[in-house]
Amino acid sequence: DAMVIQNPRYQVTQFGKPVTLSCSQTLNHNVMYWYQQKSSQAPKLLFHYYDKDFNNEADTPDNFQSRRPNTSFCFLDIRSPGLGDAAMYLCATSRAQGIREKLFFGSGTQLSVL
């Protein structure tokens, strides 16, 4: 089945140690998103790619970076994780941009920072 896959399901890192989360999709969608969801809060958009065009949200910290080497894969890099970066990270895709587009979500990666 076509889907959005996130690995790993759970990730533990140390304070200040760089970590990379990965997302892949078999939907051949043009747009890929990264959301951060802290406990009991709504998901918050960090950035998204439309094809190779990167779009950063204004309030996304510089500590967060992303790469999209090809249509299928997108990575979230946290350069120096702090305790406040512990959260569920959700990857999503959509066919195109626009207010009517449906997003397809992966199962998320739960990041713990020790």
Added chain:
Amino acid sequence: GNSVTQMEGPVTLSEEAFLTINCTYTATGYPSLFWYVQYPGEGLQLLLKATKADDKGSNKGFEATYRKETTSFHLEKGSVQVSDSAVYFCACGGSQGNLIFGKGTKLSVKP
């Protein structure tokens, strides 16, 4: 920009009770509206959607109607089950294809 306001939880109901979770939105244009469900420790799953005024989205016994006049998209279910216990997010489409989420409503259904 677009925004979503949904009723705060937690909501605790007995099995077979009627459920309503209120959601209102502020938007430019006519975005699609969505309800997503998140089970403990999992990602978001689309529950239902509506793309234009007066559309009714429905799935698994849940329904929501896109009301332009009241800018609302309330979620309803006639008879909830224990397995419906989850967090429910109302969302509307943003201009860049992203989703604008409400804060989520935690539902607990007791046997």
